[in-house]
Amino acid sequence: MDIGHCDFGEGLIYSHYCYKIPVISIQEYKINKEIAAKELRVIDEAGGNVGVLSLDDARHAAEEKGLDLILIVPNATPPVARIMSFDKFRYIKDKEAKKQKAAQKAPEQKQIQISAREAENDLVMKMGRAHKFIESGHRVEVAMRLRGREKYMKDWSRMKMEEFMKMLKFPHKLIQNILFDGKSLTIKIDPIQSAPKPTESQQ
Structure with missing residues (x-):
């Protein structure tokens, strides 16, 4: 792709659509007098494409x-x-780097499927599965599939979902309220992260 069509705007260092960017640490980037290439394609501070300059001209443009x-x-x-x-x-x-690290730590999502007319003993079994997932550090989505006339009984279906959620006595935190998409209801919960233990200096 022609670099003239790449986005080097404010807040962006480079365009992933133009080049395969090497994954290196911040200490490995060469700056100013560390650069040895005879000529460079230069992007200015506003993200504009200055063009190809000699190394001396590029350094001078930055120094100015x-x-x-x-x-x-x-x-x-x-x-x-x-x-x-x-x-x-x-x-x-x-x-x-912090965003990437946070994304890597995002909990894996598991799903529990229930129905509005499910027997209580089956719901208890699924509550146990949800508990195991939460204890293992997973995010849990509870999905209630609606059938036939149930799709038009939104308030009743919501009440059934709320009844199931009240059965979850183990520690968890709600990250998504009940959503209705016309065919099902969904709700999401996450584990509650335990607070880090204080160090000796903090005690």
């Missing part, structure tokens, strides 16, 4: 604005550099 020249895609031809504050660059990269 009191900013850094950061080599962001060394494997491109020519390599791509961004003019911006390295402190800001590091802040954005740290923010991206």
Whole structure:
């Protein structure tokens, strides 16, 4: 894809649609005098495509604005550099890393399916399954499939879902209220994370 069609706007370091970006730590990015490439495709602080410049011209452009020249895609031809504050660059990269880490820690979702007219002993068994999932650290979606005329009995179906949720006596937190999509009701719960134990210095 032509770099002229890539989005290098405010808050973005590079476009994933233009280059395969190497996964490296912030310490591995080369800046200013560490860059050795003879010429660079330069992106300015506003995300605009400046074009291909010699290394000296690129450094001069960054120095004139009191900013850094950061080599962001060394494997491109020519390599791509961004003019911006390295402190800001590091802040954005740290923010991206935290988002990725949070996404990796997102609990796996399990589903419990119930029906509005299900026998109580079956509901008790499914309550036990929900308890095991929550104890294992999983998110649980309770889905109530509606059949025939039940689809038009929204209040009654909601009451049945609420009755089942009242059966869940184990610790959990509600992350999604009851949703009705015309064919089913769903609700989601998460485990309650235990507070970290205080260190000796905090006791």
